Amino acid sequence: MAILHGSWLLQNRGSSLFVWGETWRSLETKIDLGTLTQVPSHPYAMTAAELSEWLHSRHLKLSKSSQVETRNFASLQKGRQKAASPANVMPTRSQILALPTYFSESDQQSTAFISPVHSAIFGSEKPFPQYLQPWQVEGFCLEPQDAIAFLASLPLSNANQEDDFVGGDLRFWSHIARWSLDLIARCKFLPTLERSTDGSITAKWQALLDSALDGTRLEKFSQLMPLACRAYQQEGHGDTGNKEDTGNFDDYPPSLVHNSPIYIDLPIEPQELLLGFLNSTIDTQIRSMVASQTLLDTRVMASLPLVVRQWLQSLTAASATITSEPIALERLEAALKAWTMPLQYQLGGKNIFRTCFVLHPPKSNEADWTLEYFLQAPDDPEFLVDAETIWRHPVESFVYQNRTIKQPQETFLRGLGLASRLYPVLAPSLDTPYPQSCHLNPLQAYEFIKSVKWRFEDSGLGVVLPPSLANREGWANRLGLKITAETPKKKQGRLGLQSLLNFQWQLAIGGQTLSKQEFDKLVALNSPLVEINGEWVELRSQDIKTAQAFFCFSKRANGAVVGRCFAS
Structure with a gap:
């Protein structure tokens, strides 16, 4: 039985999808923790040659050229008893992961032996205490274009026994890959400028998560991300060096508390990892889509400033770096920042509350409907803060029902301003000092349900309708x-x-x-x-x-x- 694992790696030299395999095999020797001077190799991990052959048996292609190389490897194995060199199959990479590990101590309490927990039995009975321990595995790194194609070829569920070879970490990224395709289909991306640590400026395509649907997805996927996806150690993680211990080791066995150079990094934030994946894969896919197309007419392009022409050309070229005068680059950067200023919170993927509009039907002997204003939690649509409470607390940070709301009034007013531009009927209610609601006649309420609701949600605003009108596409109310x-x-x-x-x-x-x-x-x-x-x-x-x-x-x-x- 083999299990395929993988996760997205954020790297300065270019992000990629790292894929490795895990299989059952007996442990030949015990690993003594006290004698380790470097990160040990994962005893259950496949070698690059084994993984390549196994992928070929499953008819899975890592890249466009891997199929031919894998066949060459298979043909070489038929004529040789020893496995072919992994370098003949595909460039490999060694990666360090922090994985749950069994620690078993000897009776003398002087030595401790370690062994990784196999992912197939993780969560079952624990014969020994478990701790996080770095292990080294071999695998393949896929560029964004190959990563999307590979993830799209994987099954989304393990309902069939034949599809249970995909690990939870890799299956999670296969769902995110489908989300990136959905964002492209809905044109949820923007051209931007990105300044690197070395001072260079590159043109990038960036995911635009400005709708209520995508904001909720980002929050849900951040909560559902398996911890194994965040266990991959960052670039530059070494097995030697001075690492200052700041943790409390009271609960660790005495044999584990020593001056070992082996350490693990703190897990990366889920949203940072998700946004890194979406931005990289969307940038690569959009470039491939528009590479053969002309963005602007030749005359129009010639009339633009040099730095703008370089920026537009870099959005479709293989090399995204822009080389121009610093002053011109600063002006272009300022213009793009002003253009995207209303979307800064969405582009940054910040977890903030959003303005929500709740439609109430008319009361007895009344004809007008009421549209009430609230703040809504992105991860819990039923968590609402009414406008009266918001206006009573003009503070920078407001704690409501054990949840902290940053800049409540600013967030509330930002959403009301956006809503008034999308639906001018709301504008008169904003002339009051503390707007809380507005009234709609039946025709306006019908217009709000039919044509305004989806525009609000697509712009990152929340909408709550009466239960009988919430599913207007269904047959129940026809x-x-x-x-x-x-x-x-x-x-x-x-x-x-x-x-x-x-x-x-x-x-x-x-x-x-x-x-x-x-x-x-x-x-x-x-x-x-x-x-x-x-x-x-x-x-x-x-x-x-x-x-x-x-x-x-x-x-x-x-x-x-x-x-x-x-x-x-």
């Missing part, structure tokens, strides 16, 4: 027919459909049957939103015409006639 049938009590002479079953046709909307008198009352309201037995439903003009045609026929109309009526 006008239709309710059909009941029963066998006739008396036998008829001729054999036909009516002699077998008695049909009764009734008009229904929102799951409720309607008589003609009840339907006429709803039509007389002249409102696209009507209330039936305490639930609000949508009454479309086409539905009204269809229902009126239905009532033109007698109660004994046959099914064919009614069918033609509704088909018209």
Whole structure:
């Protein structure tokens, strides 16, 4: 049994997807922790040659050229008893991971032996105490373009026994790869400038997570990211060097507390790792899509400043570095910063509350709907802070129900300003000193549900509708027919459909049957939103015409006639 692992690595020289394999094998020797001077090799990890052959047996391609190289390796193995060199298959890399490890001490309490916990039995009974210990494995690094193709070829679930070879860490990234494709399909990306640590400036395509959907996904994926994805040690991690111990080792066995040069880094933040993956893969894919296309007309391009032309060309070229005068680069950087200023929080992936709009139906004997303003938690749509509470606390940091809200009033006003540009009907309510809500007539409420809600959510604002109107695409609140049938009590002479079953046709909307008198009352309201037995439903003009045609026929109309009526 073999398990395929991998995770995204953030590196200064270029981020990549590191893939390695784990298999069952007996441990030949015990590893004495006290004698270690460097990070030990993972005893269950496949060698590069074993991994390459196993991938070939699964018909998995790491890159466009790996298939040929893997076949060459397989053919070499047939004529030789020894395995071919991994260098003949594909360039390999050694990577250090911090993995759960068994520590077993001898009776004399002077030595401790370590062995990694196999991922297939992780979480089961623990015969010995477990601690995080660095281990070294061999694997392959995939560039962003190859990484997307490889992750897309992996199964998303292990429902079938044949698909249970993918580890939880690698399966997680296969889901994120699908998310990156979804972002590209929805044009959720922006061109930007990025200043490197060495002072060079490069043109990049960056993921734009400005919608409420993507903000929620980022928060959920950050919470669901397996810890193994964050256990990969960063570039420059060595097995020697001075490392200052600042932790508390009281709970560790005495044999573990020594001046060993072996150490592990603190796990990287999930959002930083997710944004690094999305930005790198989206940048690579967009470049490949627009590489053969002309961004602007030749005359228009020639009229632009030199630094702008270099920036646009670098967005499609293989080399993204921009070489221009420092002053011109600073001006371009300032212009792009001003252009993306309203999206700085979304581009940074910061976990902040968002402005939310809750639509309330009219009260008794009233016609207007109420749109109330709140702050909403991105990871919990039901966590709402009303406007009155926000205005009462003009503070930099506000603690509400054990949750900290940074800059509550600024965040609230930022969302209200954006909403007023998307839906000017809200603008008059913002003229008050402390806006809390606004009123909408039935037509405005219908417009908000039909055409404004998705624009709010696509811009990173929250929207909460009445339960009966939340799923407006469903059939529950659409006008239709309710059909009941029963066998006739008396036998008829001729054999036909009516002699077998008695049909009764009734008009229904929102799951409720309607008589003609009840339907006429709803039509007389002249409102696209009507209330039936305490639930609000949508009454479309086409539905009204269809229902009126239905009532033109007698109660004994046959099914064919009614069918033609509704088909018209």
